[in-house]
Structures are given as C-alpha cells and as structure tokens.
Amino acid sequence: MIMSSYRRRKLAGQALVIFALAIMAITGLLVIAVDGGSIYLDKRRMQNAADAGALAGGDAAEALPLRSYSVPHQAxxxxxxxxxxxxxxVPTVPGAAGATYTTTAFSGTYQFILTADVANVQQDTYLVVINHAYNFFAAQAIGFGSSTCILGGTTTTNAVCLQAHAKALAATYPFALILLNDEILNYENLSMNGSNAKLVLHDGGSKGGAFSNESMNAGNGSIYFNPCGTSGDLWAANESVAGTGNIPGHSWGHYGDGATYPTCTANTLYTPYPKNTVKIPFPSYPEPAVTGPTYSPALTASGGTYYLCPGTYQGTLSESSPGSTVIMYPGVYRFTAPIAMTLTGGTIRGAVATDYPIPGAAVAINCTGYNTSSAPADLGLIIELKAADCTTNTFKVAGGSTTITFRPSPRYNNISFYIELLAPYPGLGCSSSTPNGTHVVNISGSASLNIYGAFYGPGDNMFFCGNGAGYGVGQIVAWTMILCGNGTVDEHYNPAYLPYFRGLIQ
Structure with a gap:
C-alpha cells in the first residue's frame, strides 16, 4: 500500500514533537545532573567548613581563662x-557575643550559628551549623526552580536551603595538675613540705595550671609558672568549707586558699567563668585491654639490658643496678603484684626505632609472637598498675639514681601510667583512712622522670619526694598529691597529650 503525502507529513510532524519532547527530557536530566552535582560539591564544602570550625571553636573554648565567648566564635x-x-x-565577632552567636554572609545567602556549650560539667562541646541558600542556576534557565529559601529573615528565590552541622567534643579539663578529693572536707589536696620543694607548671600556651576540688597549700615550697604571665597561668581551688568559697579563681597568676602564690603577676580575676559549678566530677576513662601473654616470675634487672614485650606481669619488676637498662616495647603492660615495680637504680625506658631489630643474644621477656624486627610508627606504651590495698606503694622509686622515660600513645588516651581503683568512687574502698584513696605512687630519691603522657590515678594519693630529683611529667590526675624534700615536679604540659577524648561527635 502506497502511503499518501498527507500521511507522510503527519508522521513527520509527530516525530518532530516526540524529538522535541525527548530533547526537553534530556535537557531536564542534564539540568538535574548539573544542579545535583553542584549541590553535592557545595554540601561537601560546607561540611568541611563546619568540621574545621567546630574543632577550632572547641579547642579555643578551652583556652583559660575564657574571658569572652567571642574567642572561640572567632576561631x-x-x-x-x-x-x-x-x-x-573574616568579620570580627563582637566582644559581647553570648554562648550562641549567629551571623550571615553574602547578602544573607549564608548563615552561621555557633554555639559554645561549656557549662556542662560532664563534657564540653562546640556546635557549628551552616545554612546556605543554593540557587538553581541551570534550572532557572529553562524555567524550573521556583522554590524559596529563608535564612534569618532574608528570602532567596529559585533556591533550596542546604545545611551542614558539626559538633566537637572539647578537652573538658585542660589543666596540668588535677586533684579530685572532694570527700574529706577542707583537706589540702596539694601539700608541699620542704623549702626546696618546687612545682613548675609549664602552661602549654593558653592551657595548663592547676585545679583542685579542695584547697591547695604551697607551705614553704615554691610554685612557678613558666612562662609567667600568660593565659595558661591558672591556679584555681574549690573550697567546700572554708577559704575562697565555691567560686573558682581564674587569674594570670594564682589564686589559692586565702593566699596568693606564686607571685607571678597581679591577682586579676576574669569573667565570665561559664561553668555552672566548679567541682570537677570524678572521671571514668576506659582501661585499655591487655593483648599480650602472661609472665609469672619476678624479674630482677641487676646489670645488662633487658627487653620487655607487652602483657600481664604477675611478679615484681625490680631494678637496682646503675648499669642496668630495661627497654619496653610499645603496647599495654599490666602489673598485678602487690609491689609491682620497685626501682632503685638504672634506666627504664620505652623502645625507640634503633632498638629494632632486637639483638640476637638479648634477654627478651614475654616476646613470643611479638614483632621485634621492625619499628612501628607508634612507639607509645601504657603501664597499668593494680592497687593491692589502701596503703601499699605498688609503684615505688626509692634511693639510688633511676631514670624513667616513656612516651604515650593516642591509642591509650595519651596516658603513661594508669592506676586502677581499689573500689568505685565514692569511698574508693579506703574510707577508714584519710584522705581515702590508695597510695600506689611513691617516688623518692634521686630519680629522673621523663613521662610525656599522664599519671592517671584519680583515686590515688601520689607522693613525690626526693633529694634533687627532677620529675618531668605531662599531666597529673590524682586524688591528692604530696610534694616534699628537695624534689621538683616539672610539668611540661602539652595540650596534645590530654587523656581526655576530643574530636567530632556529630
């Protein structure tokens, strides 16, 4: 059958219509692809900005003293x-900005909501919310995209509202020295005896200093800030009965129990102090699990070099000879003997890269199956000490000349020594003694400590006393602390070595 010319013209017209509709559909898909891809990239940029802003704001919110919320908001x-x-x-945040600060940019198409929640005694957070009115540029060209986005009273047509948010958990208590006793009222959580006893607080820039849940007394000892006159020079005590009352003293110098020491700068208090309470709650940080084998015999290092690998050690580690060296490979060590470590001479240190591979004739302890051939990137270690009772010095350094050098690992919250609780807080299982708590750490004699991580013993009464001893530690978290004799506790505080969780949580 021969198709008429009319029929052919009609079919050709239909083809043109179908072709035109197909072109429109393909164009629409391309528009969706262009706008969709652009939205994805914009959201990614916004999220990166929110993440970076939350981390910077959270870190700045912990700078002490916090004189203004404008500081973390500006960061x-x-x-x-x-x-x-x-x-x-970058616009300047007003000095009078509150805990939540909202601002806009680019004719109201961007909105930033910044919130510093640092009144929570359990954890401090910093929240960043970024809103953006995204224009459908490609869709507008073909007549689509009639939606509107309203941000802070500004209406943007042909736009969709995009949002990114990030919340950072800040380092809640950025102090070099933290003393937690709050059960024996009006007890001096820090007691210094001996005219040559020294506590040196290197403030780490805007962080450092000391905080106690009860008073601190320098006695006839000396306390120094180094450098002196920076915002990390914090000396704050919470008194439950007498003294300064339940108000923390934030100063560039010091503030104590009815006295001012050390004399660094004028005792100038700054407000606001945003926490609604000054008591530091009792922390509960997880104890890393031991993955190595168990070693039962006692170990005496009386000369030569000994190489230890991670695991559980049930016997006492003793070192008494000045010529002996104990090298500990990275990982988790748990000592369970009533007297776990007694050191009166020699060197005990963490492994360094040059300690790999282990010498063929070396004395290797508990190293079966452990990598001693090549050094890992993280050489940090943690020592966990089990408290025997309320009075035994489980970790004892006495007499002689001992050198201890350990670096922490972020895998273990940058804690070098983790002292286990005898019983839970409150009470700590030692309510019959004053000031409650255990007495695991007892360091005296001419020891030299280079502990870059934290002494974490929230229920332990730590004792540092020695003749000319220099104890370099990163941070001390204890129930109470006594510093006596001619010893010096020199806290080279580093905010990067906080044993507190930090980072993005949303």
Missing amino acids: ALNEIYHNLFPGTT
Whole structure:
C-alpha cells in the first residue's frame, strides 16, 4: 500500500514533537545532573567548613581563662571562611557575643550559628551549623526552580536551603595538675613540705595550671609558672568549707586558699567563668585491654639490658643496678603484684626505632609472637598498675639514681601510667583512712622522670619526694598529691597529650 503525502507529513510532524519532547527530557536530566552535582560539591564544602570550625571553636573554648565567648566564635569563623571563602576578610565577632552567636554572609545567602556549650560539667562541646541558600542556576534557565529559601529573615528565590552541622567534643579539663578529693572536707589536696620543694607548671600556651576540688597549700615550697604571665597561668581551688568559697579563681597568676602564690603577676580575676559549678566530677576513662601473654616470675634487672614485650606481669619488676637498662616495647603492660615495680637504680625506658631489630643474644621477656624486627610508627606504651590495698606503694622509686622515660600513645588516651581503683568512687574502698584513696605512687630519691603522657590515678594519693630529683611529667590526675624534700615536679604540659577524648561527635 502506497502511503499518501498527507500521511507522510503527519508522521513527520509527530516525530518532530516526540524529538522535541525527548530533547526537553534530556535537557531536564542534564539540568538535574548539573544542579545535583553542584549541590553535592557545595554540601561537601560546607561540611568541611563546619568540621574545621567546630574543632577550632572547641579547642579555643578551652583556652583559660575564657574571658569572652567571642574567642572561640572567632576561631570557628576564621576556619569557616578559610574553607568557604578563601582570601575573603573574616568579620570580627563582637566582644559581647553570648554562648550562641549567629551571623550571615553574602547578602544573607549564608548563615552561621555557633554555639559554645561549656557549662556542662560532664563534657564540653562546640556546635557549628551552616545554612546556605543554593540557587538553581541551570534550572532557572529553562524555567524550573521556583522554590524559596529563608535564612534569618532574608528570602532567596529559585533556591533550596542546604545545611551542614558539626559538633566537637572539647578537652573538658585542660589543666596540668588535677586533684579530685572532694570527700574529706577542707583537706589540702596539694601539700608541699620542704623549702626546696618546687612545682613548675609549664602552661602549654593558653592551657595548663592547676585545679583542685579542695584547697591547695604551697607551705614553704615554691610554685612557678613558666612562662609567667600568660593565659595558661591558672591556679584555681574549690573550697567546700572554708577559704575562697565555691567560686573558682581564674587569674594570670594564682589564686589559692586565702593566699596568693606564686607571685607571678597581679591577682586579676576574669569573667565570665561559664561553668555552672566548679567541682570537677570524678572521671571514668576506659582501661585499655591487655593483648599480650602472661609472665609469672619476678624479674630482677641487676646489670645488662633487658627487653620487655607487652602483657600481664604477675611478679615484681625490680631494678637496682646503675648499669642496668630495661627497654619496653610499645603496647599495654599490666602489673598485678602487690609491689609491682620497685626501682632503685638504672634506666627504664620505652623502645625507640634503633632498638629494632632486637639483638640476637638479648634477654627478651614475654616476646613470643611479638614483632621485634621492625619499628612501628607508634612507639607509645601504657603501664597499668593494680592497687593491692589502701596503703601499699605498688609503684615505688626509692634511693639510688633511676631514670624513667616513656612516651604515650593516642591509642591509650595519651596516658603513661594508669592506676586502677581499689573500689568505685565514692569511698574508693579506703574510707577508714584519710584522705581515702590508695597510695600506689611513691617516688623518692634521686630519680629522673621523663613521662610525656599522664599519671592517671584519680583515686590515688601520689607522693613525690626526693633529694634533687627532677620529675618531668605531662599531666597529673590524682586524688591528692604530696610534694616534699628537695624534689621538683616539672610539668611540661602539652595540650596534645590530654587523656581526655576530643574530636567530632556529630
């Protein structure tokens, strides 16, 4: 059958209509692809900016003393602009900004909501919310995208609202020395005896100093801030009965129980102090699990070099000879003997890269199946000490000349020594003694400590006393502390070595 010319023209017209509809559909898909891809990239940029802003704001919120909320807000805004608008001048946050600060940019198409929640005694957080009115540029060209986005009273047409948010958990208590006793009222949590006893607090920039749940008494000892006159020079005590009352003293110098020591700068208090209570709650950080084997015999290092590998040690580790060296490979060590470590001479240290591979004729302890051939990137270790009772010095350094050098690992919350509780708080299983708590750590004699991580013993009464001893530690978390004799506790505080969780949680 021969198709008429009319029929052919009609079919051709239908084909043109179908072709036109197909072109429109394909164009629509391309528009969706273009806008969708652009939205994805924009969301990614916003999320990166929110993450960076939350971390920067959370870190700045813990700078002490916190004189103004504008400090963390400015730090967060700087990072947001650096990620979203590189090269653009960052606006200045007003000094009177509150805990929540909201601002806009680029004619209201961007909105930033910054919140510093540092009144929570359990954990401090910093929240960044970024809202953006995204224009459908490609869709507008073909007549689509009639939605609107309203941000802070500004309406943007042909736009959709995008949002990114991030919350950072800040280092809740950024102090070099933390003393937690709050059960024996009006007890001096820090007691210094001996005219040559020294406590040196290297403040780590904007963080450091000391905080106690009861008073601290320098006695006839000396306390120094190094450097002196920076915002990390914090000396704060919470008195439950007498003294300064339940108000923390934030100063560039010091503030104690009815006295001012050390004399660093004028005793100038700064407000606001945003926490609604000054008591530091009792911490509960997880104890890393031991993965190595168990070694039962006692170990006496009386000369030569000994190589130890991680695991559970049920016997006492003794070192008495000045010529002996104990090298500990990275990992988790748990000592369970009533007297776990007694050191009166020699050197005990963490392994370094040059200690790999282990010498063929070396004395290797508990190293079966452990890698001693090549050094890992993380050489940090943690020593866990089980308290025997309320009075036994489980970790004892006495007499002689002992050198101890350990570096921590972020895998173990940057804790070098973890002293286990005898019983839970409150009470700690030692309510019959004063000031409650155990007495695991007892360091005296001419020892030299280079502990870069934390002494974490929230229920332990730590004793540092020695003749000319120099105890370099990163941070001390204890129930109470006594510093006596001619010893010096020199806390080279490093905020990066906090034993507190930090980072993004949302």
